[in-house]
Amino acid sequence: MSGKDLLTDERRLFEELCTVHWLEAGFRRVRQNKGSPGVDGMSIEAFAARMDEELSRLREELQSWTYQPSPVRGVEIPKPGGRGTRLLGVPTVRDRVVQATLKRLLEPILEPLFSESSYGFRPGLNQRQAVEAARAIVAGGKPYVVDIDLSKFFDRIGHDRLIDRLGRVIPDQRILRLVGKTLRSGVLAEGLFTPSTEGAVQGSPLSPLLSNLVLDELDKELQRRGLAFCRFADDCNIFVKTPKAAERVMRSIGGYIEKRPKRVINRDKSQVARCDRVKFLGMTLVGESIAISRQALN
Numbered sequence: 636m637s638g639k640d641l642l643t644d645e646r647r648l649f650e651e652l653c654t655v656h657w658l659e660a661g662f663r664r665v666r667q668n669k670g671s672p673g674v675d676g677m678s679i680e681a682f683a684a685r686m687d688e689e690l691s692r693l694r695e696e697l698q699s700w701t702y703q704p705s706p707v708r709g710v711e712i713p714k715p716g717g718r719g720t721r722l723l724g725v726p727t728v729r730d731r732v733v734q735a736t737l738k739r740l741l742e743p744i745l746e747p748l749f750s751e752s753s754y755g756f757r758p759g760l761n762q763r764q765a766v767e768a769a770r771a772i773v774a775g776g777k778p779y780v781v782d783i784d785l786s787k788f789f790d791r792i793g794h795d796r797l798i799d800r801l802g803r804v805i806p807d808q809r810i811l812r813l814v815g816k817t818l819r820s821g822v823l824a825e826g827l828f829t830p831s832t833e834g835a836v837q838g839s840p841l842s843p844l845l846s847n848l849v850l851d852e853l854d855k856e857l858q859r860r861g862l863a864f865c866r867f868a869d870d871c872n873i874f875v876k877t878p879k880a881a882e883r884v885m886r887s888i889g890g891y892i893e894k895r896p897k898r899v900i901n902r903d904k905s906q907v908a909r910c911d912r913v914k915f916l917g918m919t920l921v922g923e924s925i926a927i928s929r930q931a932l933n
Contacts, residue, residue, distance in 0.1 A: 661736030709824030
């Protein structure tokens with residue numbers, strides 16, 4: 636039974652989550668993706684050695700609402716090009732199982748709603764396809780780019796707004812409550828606990844899907860305005876015919892983003908330029924060709 640089929644009965648979505656069958660499928664995905672232990676120190680191998688017991692306990696905790704996600708283990712990793720660091724969160728294996736199961740249930744429901752111009756962290760889509768789509772737009776006569784950088788996007792996702800958008804599609808309040816608990820689990824780094832009042836820490840199985848749900852609001856607005864664009868996670872380029880049009884779109888879309896979705900635009904990194912002066916996913920479009928950008932080479 637697919638997640639999309641389960642939407643026909645709102646009670647069944649949570650019920651399916653609370654079955655060993657679905658939780659085992661979630662664990663298989665976690666095992667496939669590998670990864671290190673979370674704050675409890677339990678490895679994937681240790682979980683697998685006692686899988687039946689662990690999955691049964693998870694099922695019982697979910698059914699009784701005694702399940703409580705642990706804080707994620709905060710890990711700082713360097714950004715490309717020496718541009719500071721990025722915080723990744725490593726959930727415990729058991730929390731990854733719950734999130735991976737949630738994702739398998741929710742993804743078939745949410746995916747059909749997303750824009751065809753969105754390529755990040757979606758089944759069957761990748762960076763190369765995003766760059767190829769951008770090349771086709773440029774070749775069609777739109778060589779000017781509105782390159783919008785959303786400042787600390789993943790760190791500033793509003794939990795209430797995210798749950799509200801999810802609730803428009805998923806009517807099961809128990810699923811919404813569980814997602815909320817997951818978002819608010821906090822971060823433990825170097826012995827210091829930090830509450831999660833906003834944001835979706837990168838590194839968890841569920842955060843890419845939730846991030847695409849938040850950014851879908853921007854996609855829908857760009858589509859409503861008839862703008863050609865390509866987006867990969869928080870990297871979004873809009874393509875127009877002239878410099879004047881690009882400046883106009885930057886002003887109007889920039890204003891929309893800061894007022895409606897209430898995202899912060901990094902003005903230093905956002906720009907209006909010809910495609911051969913803009914980096915998109917490490918690539919630069921030169922005429923109808925694709926080249927590795929200068930920034931990626933440095």
